[in-house]
Amino acid sequence: MALKERPKPFLLPEYCKGCGRCIDACAKDCITAGHQINPLTGLVPVELDLTNCNACGLCMDACPEPYGLRPAHEGPIKKFELEDPAKLYGVKPSDAPEPQDVPSVVLPLPRTEPLVIKGTYASAIGAILAGCRHVYGYPITPSTEGAELMAKFLPKLDGTFLQAVSEVAAVNMMYGTAGAGLPTMTFTSSPGFSLMLEGVSYMIGSELPGVFVDVMRGGPGLGNIAPEQSDIKLACHGLGHGNTQALVLAPSTPQEMLDLTILAFELSFKYRNPVVILSDGYLGQMTGKVQLPETLLKPGVPKWAVYGDALHRKNLISSIFLTETDLEAHNVHLNAKYEAMKVEVRSESFRCEDADVILIACNTPARTAKGAVQELRHQGIKAGLFRPITLWPFPIEALKTALQGTERLVVVEASAGQLENEVRLALSKAGVRDYPEIESVRRMGGILPQQDEILAQVLGKKEVLA
Amino acid sequence: MSKASVIYDKFDRHSHAQGLKGHATHYCPGCGHGLAHKFLAEAIDELGVQDRTVAISPVGCSVFLYYYFDVGNSQAAHGRASVVALGHKFANPDSVVVSYQGDGDLASIGLAETIATAQLGAPITVIFINNAIYGMTGGQMAPTTLMGQTATTCPTGRSQYNGQPMKMAEIIAGLDGPIYVERVALFDAKQRIKAKKAIRKALRNQVEGRGYSFIEVLAECPTHLKMSPEETEIWVKDFMEPVYPLGVKKDVAMEPWFHRNPPSFDGEKILQLAGASYAHPVRHCDGFPTHLAPADISLKLAGSGGDGAQTAAMLIARSGINEGFDATHIPSYGPESRGGTSYADVHVAEEEVLNPGSPDPQILIAFNAPSLAKFGPTVRKGGTVIYDCSVVSDVPLLDPSIKVFPVPFTGIATDLGKAVVKNIVALGALQAATGIFPKETFLDAIRVALKDKCALIPLNEEAFAWGIKSVEALRS
Numbered sequence: 001m002a003l004k005e006r007p008k009p010f011l012l013p014e015y016c017k018g019c020g021r022c023i024d025a026c027a028k029d030c031i032t033a034g035h036q037i038n039p040l041t042g043l044v045p046v047e048l049d050l051t052n053c054n055a056c057g058l059c060m061d062a063c064p065e066p067y068g069l070r071p072a073h074e075g076p077i078k079k080f081e082l083e084d085p086a087k088l089y090g091v092k093p094s095d096a097p098e099p100q101d102v103p104s105v106v107l108p109l110p111r112t113e114p115l116v117i118k119g120t121y122a123s124a125i126g127a128i129l130a131g132c133r134h135v136y137g138y139p140i141t142p143s144t145e146g147a148e149l150m151a152k153f154l155p156k157l158d159g160t161f162l163q164a165v166s167e168v169a170a171v172n173m174m175y176g177t178a179g180a181g182l183p184t185m186t187f188t189s190s191p192g193f194s195l196m197l198e199g200v201s202y203m204i205g206s207e208l209p210g211v212f213v214d215v216m217r218g219g220p221g222l223g224n225i226a227p228e229q230s231d232i233k234l235a236c237h238g239l240g241h242g243n244t245q246a247l248v249l250a251p252s253t254p255q256e257m258l259d260l261t262i263l264a265f266e267l268s269f270k271y272r273n274p275v276v277i278l279s280d281g282y283l284g285q286m287t288g289k290v291q292l293p294e295t296l297l298k299p300g301v302p303k304w305a306v307y308g309d310a311l312h313r314k315n316l317i318s319s320i321f322l323t324e325t326d327l328e329a330h331n332v333h334l335n336a337k338y339e340a341m342k343v344e345v346r347s348e349s350f351r352c353e354d355a356d357v358i359l360i361a362c363n364t365p366a367r368t369a370k371g372a373v374q375e376l377r378h379q380g381i382k383a384g385l386f387r388p389i390t391l392w393p394f395p396i397e398a399l400k401t402a403l404q405g406t407e408r409l410v411v412v413e414a415s416a417g418q419l420e421n422e423v424r425l426a427l428s429k430a431g432v433r434d435y436p437e438i439e440s441v442r443r444m445g446g447i448l449p450q451q452d453e454i455l456a457q458v459l460g461k462k463e464v465l466a
Numbered sequence: 467m468s469k470a471s472v473i474y475d476k477f478d479r480h481s482h483a484q485g486l487k488g489h490a491t492h493y494c495p496g497c498g499h500g501l502a503h504k505f506l507a508e509a510i511d512e513l514g515v516q517d518r519t520v521a522i523s524p525v526g527c528s529v530f531l532y533y534y535f536d537v538g539n540s541q542a543a544h545g546r547a548s549v550v551a552l553g554h555k556f557a558n559p560d561s562v563v564v565s566y567q568g569d570g571d572l573a574s575i576g577l578a579e580t581i582a583t584a585q586l587g588a589p590i591t592v593i594f595i596n597n598a599i600y601g602m603t604g605g606q607m608a609p610t611t612l613m614g615q616t617a618t619t620c621p622t623g624r625s626q627y628n629g630q631p632m633k634m635a636e637i638i639a640g641l642d643g644p645i646y647v648e649r650v651a652l653f654d655a656k657q658r659i660k661a662k663k664a665i666r667k668a669l670r671n672q673v674e675g676r677g678y679s680f681i682e683v684l685a686e687c688p689t690h691l692k693m694s695p696e697e698t699e700i701w702v703k704d705f706m707e708p709v710y711p712l713g714v715k716k717d718v719a720m721e722p723w724f725h726r727n728p729p730s731f732d733g734e735k736i737l738q739l740a741g742a743s744y745a746h747p748v749r750h751c752d753g754f755p756t757h758l759a760p761a762d763i764s765l766k767l768a769g770s771g772g773d774g775a776q777t778a779a780m781l782i783a784r785s786g787i788n789e790g791f792d793a794t795h796i797p798s799y800g801p802e803s804r805g806g807t808s809y810a811d812v813h814v815a816e817e818e819v820l821n822p823g824s825p826d827p828q829i830l831i832a833f834n835a836p837s838l839a840k841f842g843p844t845v846r847k848g849g850t851v852i853y854d855c856s857v858v859s860d861v862p863l864l865d866p867s868i869k870v871f872p873v874p875f876t877g878i879a880t881d882l883g884k885a886v887v888k889n890i891v892a893l894g895a896l897q898a899a900t901g902i903f904p905k906e907t908f909l910d911a912i913r914v915a916l917k918d919k920c921a922l923i924p925l926n927e928e929a930f931a932w933g934i935k936s937v938e939a940l941r942s
Contacts, residue, residue: 020696061501064493064498110737112742156739158729175550179540180553184553285798287795287796288794296731308557309517309558316538318539322481370818
């Protein structure tokens with residue numbers, strides 16, 4: 001017959017660190033400080049003499065170690081049965097199932113007339129169509145309209161918009177929602193993006209998706225709120241500490257703000273990595289024609305997520321790899337992923353085939369440069385525009401093709417050479433040594449290069465062509 | 467008391483469970499963390515929420531919380547655990563999210579996140595381990611270090627120059643967001659029972675959707691206090707407790723309120739929110755207004771904030787797009803929310819707008835004298851300037867090829883009873899002065915823009931008509 005009684009404590013000495021917190025807890029003085037060093041641990045475990053033990057359990061409540069003082073038995077005692085103590089006092093194996101994907105669903109979207117909306121709105125609507133229902137942000141000009149639109153729309157779709165206490169908090173809310181496996185994004189501008197970089201590094205380290213729309217403004221410091229291509233370096237080479245890279249997309253029209261935002265979510269989940277959309281102050285504010293796609297996405301829950309349900313209980317979101325070899329292996333894995341991202345390169349070559357002069361530009365300056373190309377063509381100069389749409393990875397193969405037969409190369413940008421540096425690095429890494437001297441049209445401080453400045457640069461050196 | 471099933475059977479994440487690490491924590495002998503872990507694990511077990519639980523590991527000694535808890539685990543950056551917890555909670559409102567943080571994490575680097583999350587009040591559970599010292603980095607001063615207590619970064623003892631200890635339970639209890647705040651300790655059996663109960667209650671509050679709970683646990687760090695575990699218990703009792711009094715700091719009876727519907731993915735609803743239209747706009751143009759420019763018309767509208775320059779600009783862009791052209795509008799504001807400068811650059815192009823900026827517009831609409839003075843001289847030869855002659859008296863010297871239309875935007879709008887329609891008067895004047903689009907194109911765009919304020923449509927139509935009449939009167 002089985003006896004029901006309160007369990008007395010049981011201790012495997014190797015799991016005792018000898019802290020002695022249990023000694024005081026015992027009113028019957030059953031536990032004493034030990035005297036013998038345990039050979040397995042090098043520590044001195046307590047000693048138990050349970051003669052007077054009344055099984056009050058307080059010693060077990062006092063023990064900080066989960067496998068320290070434990071009940072000697074739970075439930076009925078089977079008398080006169082010898083059992084392997086490790087089995088008897090052992091543990092229930094975890095019943096957590098192997099995590100599974102809950103698949104996403106593509107839903108049809110009725111065809112409508114084009115919208116006439118500003119770039120940030122286009123991006124916000126793109127995010128909603130990409131299945132994003134969790135947006136966290138902190139107001140910063142000139143990106144705030146994106147957050148405002150989300151604050152208006154998401155509650156009506158039973159989504160979540162939270163205005164965070166800072167950009168630091170916003171990116172970490174994204175970390176949480178991304179960790180749960182759901183699409184999430186933020187709108188920010190240069191100083192705000194700087195603040196988010198810690199979180200971006202954590203997201204990359206923990207392999208979490210998320211979309212950052214950085215409506216770039218003039219810097220450094222507070223700078224101003226006018227457009228500058230000020231964060232190309234940051235997005236392509238400075239995403240926080242450690243070995244970090246992310247796909248960087250550079251739209252140049254409100255339509256692309258929508259299209260590339262949808263693409264950003266797709267790539268972000270494909271690679272389990274953040275994606276940065278570098279917009280500029282003009283593009284964020286610019287109203288234009290935007291055609292919506294014919295589908296929208298209802299996201300599932302990927303198998304790696306920590307969703308907070310039975311199916312995903314086994315998972316861990318973490319960027320910690322304490323063992324050096326583990327961390328090195330993780331970095332090798334990340335590098336392989338960065339390498340794989342190179343298939344995602346995108347660019348537009350406009351009249352580059354026969355061009356003697358190639359302009360390179362992205363974002364709003366690319367539109368101006370396109371205007372300049374047309375004007376130069378009117379004037380009989382064979383000009384072309386190469387527009388990288390992915391700034392990282394840089395579309396180097398397409399650039400190499402565009403450069404064939406080119407005599408001049410002019411980088412047009414609203415920064416002190418950040419785009420030019422990307423071009424140079426890409427050419428150098430691709431082993432391209434033979435290319436024309438790079439000329440530049442640069443404005444800063446919130447001023448974009450104008451068409452006449454591009455024409456002046458190109459035409460001023462017309463004699464070189466002759 | 468017994469090892470809760472929420473604790474892993476083997477700590478595989480602890481150095482790959484090598485040797486004893488599979489069953490021993492990484493904590494020093496006598497550390498309070500192990501007890502707090504056990505009480506939390508028991509609470510999760512008792513409430514039956516293991517599958518739904520997401521534990522947020524902080525940075526600090528408890529950074530490896532995920533070694534031990536057989537629940538969903540997420541490891542946060544230093545100080546950010548509470549907002550990571552919010553990200554999880556809002557992603558899955560049914561999840562039970564525990565933010566487990568130490569004093570450096572919660573009360574120093576993460577203070578802004580801590581306070582803001584508490585005030586938000588969403589049902590999460592925060593377990594705050596206060597041991598008055600930085601453990602993991604090796605005994606530096608914590609925000610909770612006692613006055614006079616030595617640490618490696620206050621070697622002669624915390625003085626006024628190091629500031630005062632942060633009493634987090636009281637601070638959190640002083641906020642409106644939280645519903646339950648208690649400070650507990652671990653130094654004797656009685657306190658441990660209270661601690662266990664408090665943690666269970668804090669978790670239950672979340673499971674029932676009642677609100678945010680915060681449990682501060684006074685814990686022992688024998689290693690960095692350089693005492694035996696027993697001495698540390700006494701120290702916590704004798705020195706910490708007087709500074710950090712134990713007990714319930716706040717306990718509000720709150721009915722369950724946190725309920726969130728699953729997000730909607732209804733395409734029709736999204737289109738409606740976005741203002742998308744199925745109706746094909748009627749086109750009134752025969753072709754691109756090439757009498758103004760062959761392929762791209764550049765306009766600038768300039769005034770003060772509140773003049774309606776941006777709305778008028780948007781209506782021009784919308785009109786262009788409705789006619790099948792490409793159009794862009796870029797606003798430019800001064801830093802003031804109202805009353806500062808407000809300029810808009812608009813382009814309408816037959817195929818594609820290439821240069822969205824208008825540094826040298828063909829058409830300028832100026833709502834005040836500074837705008838006219840600033841941009842009048844930038845207008846291209848043969849261009850058009852329309853200005854509000856109700857408020858502008860001095861007209862700058864303009865190129866003689868420029869057609870100038872003084873129209874009393876403000877005067878007309880005021881006569882109509884609403885000064886805000888002066889921008890619509892300006893649009894009427896633009897239409898009559900340039901013929902950029904037919905009247906109906908503008909009127910359609912105005913009607914669509916006012917579809918939610920139908921009562922204002924007749925007034926705006928009248929304003930538009932008066933703008934046209936004013937220009938016609940100038941011509942006759």
